[in-house]
Amino acid sequence: xxxxxxxxxxxxxxxxxxxxxxxxSTISGTDYIHWYRQxxxxxxxxxxxxxxxxVNNRMASLAIAEDRKSSTLILHRATLRDAAxxxxxLRKRNTGNQFYFGTxxxxxxxx
Amino acid sequence: xxxxxxxxxxxxxxxxxQVTLRCSPKSGHDTVSWYQQALGQGxxxxxxxxxxxxxxxxxxxxxxxxxxFPNYSSELNVNALLLGDSALYLCASSxxxxxxxxxxxxxxxxxxxxx
Numbered sequence: 001x002x003x004x005x006x007x008x009x010x011x012x013x014x015x016x017x018x019x020x021x022x023x024x025s026t027i028s029g030t031d032y033i034h035w036y037r038q039x040x041x042x043x044x045x046x047x048x049x050x051x052x053x054x055v056n057n058r059m060a061s062l063a064i065a066e067d068r069k070s071s072t073l074i075l076h077r078a079t080l081r082d083a084a085x086x087x088x089x090l091r092k093r094n095t096g097n098q099f100y101f102g103t104x105x106x107x108x109x110x111x
Numbered sequence: 112x113x114x115x116x117x118x119x120x121x122x123x124x125x126x127x128x129q130v131t132l133r134c135s136p137k138s139g140h141d142t143v144s145w146y147q148q149a150l151g152q153g154x155x156x157x158x159x160x161x162x163x164x165x166x167x168x169x170x171x172x173x174x175x176x177x178x179x180f181p182n183y184s185s186e187l188n189v190n191a192l193l194l195g196d197s198a199l200y201l202c203a204s205s206x207x208x209x210x211x212x213x214x215x216x217x218x219x220x221x222x223x224x225x226x
Contacts, residue, residue: 036215043115043201043217044154087153091213096167099144099215101153 003027004088004102011108012078020073020105022088027068030093035062035073037084038104044087047073083109113138115218117202123224124192132187132221136204143185144215145177146201154201160185161207189223197225 005023012018024033032051036044048055048062050071055062061074075082085104091097116135124130136143142161146154156169160179174190183204189196199222203215 041219043203043219044215045217046214049212049214096159097213098156098159098167098169101146101155103151103153 003090003092003100006086006088006102006105008103009106009108011110012075014080014109014111015077018075018078018082018107020075020086020088020107021070022072022102023070024088024090025069027090028092028094029068032091032093033062033064033068033071034089034091034099035060035086036089036101037082037086039084044101047086049091078107078109080109080111083107115202115204115216117200117218117221119221120219121222121224123226125226126192126194128192128225129188129190130192130223132189132200132202132223134185134187134202134204134218136183136185136202137216140204140206140216141183142205142207143179143183144203144205145185145187146203147171148199148201148220150198157187192225194225197223199223 034049035047038044048060050062063072085106087101087104090100118133144159145157148154157171159167163179176188179185199220201220202218205213
């Protein structure tokens with residue numbers, strides 16, 4: 001059973017903000033929300049993670065809904081190098097902190 | 112500082128054969144996890160090794176086994192290969208002590224094709 005749900009694909013114009021949504025309605029109180037991205041022919045790379053509060057780092061921002069059943073990854077200014085598959089992941093404490101990947105959102109950045 | 116390295120990058124086997132994939136973790140990391148990624152899908156957790164023992168296992172049959180060595184490197188073994196085992200196999204390393212701030216660092220993977 002899928003633990004996260006994401007749109008299959010999204011498009012964005014270069015240098016515009018991108019909001020990538022994720023639903024995780026079965027999240028538990030101790031589950032962390034992680035985002036990774038995967039460029040072609042590479043393994044996934046870490047983007048950001050959080051538990052309850054919104055988080056910011058040099059790559060992106062993570063907005064977590066108050067009920068934690070959804071979250072949004074925000075890329076403030078998309079560049080061509082941001083074209084990748086973005087995975088929303090639950091790290092579940094009750095299964096030994098396993099990471100559960102969804103099917104991801106393929107982001108296309110239009111120059 | 113070398114990141115996670117995996118070998119080989121590509122492999123072709125036939126049904127029924129056995130395969131061994133190798134992974135060297137990022138310097139300073141002590142935990143290795145293996146994932147299977149089918150075409151167009153997200154990675155699926157196979158198992159995790161820490162202190163040379165399998166600590167967690169996903170929903171994969173016993174044909175999938177592994178090992179971790181004292182230097183933290185790891186192997187993934189798959190016996191009696193099936194066509195459905197064709198996938199990208201990813202190794203990820205992490206530092207267990209980071210716990211809540213644990214981040215996975217992935218290698219580029221081994222592309223296994225079973226004919």
